[in-house]
Amino acid sequence: MKTCLVVDDSKVIRKVARHILETLQFEVREACDGREALEACQAATPDVVLLDWNMPVMNGMDFLRALRESGMTQKPKVVFCTTENGMGHIRAAIEAGADEYVMKPFDRDTLESKLQIVGLV
Template sequence: MKTCLIVDDSRVIRKVSRHLLEGMGFSVDEAGDGSEALERCAAAMPDVILLDWNMPVMSGIEFIRVLRQRSDGQRPKVVFCTTENDVVHIRSAIEAGANEYVMKPFDRETLQVKLQLVGAV
């Protein structure tokens, strides 16, 4: 079973995302910020990371930069999931190592298409 780590400071977004991902057959774990997500990745690197941009403690962009420096940090497919929709943010995310980008709010179909694009489903 493929694994996904949802990294978002919103409990509601994590709950909705978990429901969608479990419906697609993923085993799901959650983190409320980038620092907590790094701890989860150190314990067990997921196949996919659904990553929010704006979070307290450590932002999504800070998290992905640290993640991609790890020896096993290139393995997970990272999909940024955020309300930031300008070209500068999208380019920054891709340059930092994101594989794809999805805008909030999203539905199952949109998320599934993005996960297919990165080869996660």
């Protein structure tokens, strides 16, 4: 079974994402900020990280940079999931190592198509 780490400071978003991902046959773990997510990835690397941009403690971009610079041999796919929709934000995320980008609010079809693009569905 494929695994996904949902990283968002909103409990509602994590719950919605978990429900969608479980219908797509993913095992889901959650983190409420980038630091917690980095620790979770180091403990057990997920296949994909669904990542929010704006979070306390460590935001999505800082997490992504730390993940890509880490010494982990297996690095998960990263799908940014955020309300930040400017081309500058999208470009910065891709340049920092994101594999795909999805806008909030999202639905099952949108998330499934992004996961197909990164080769996980």
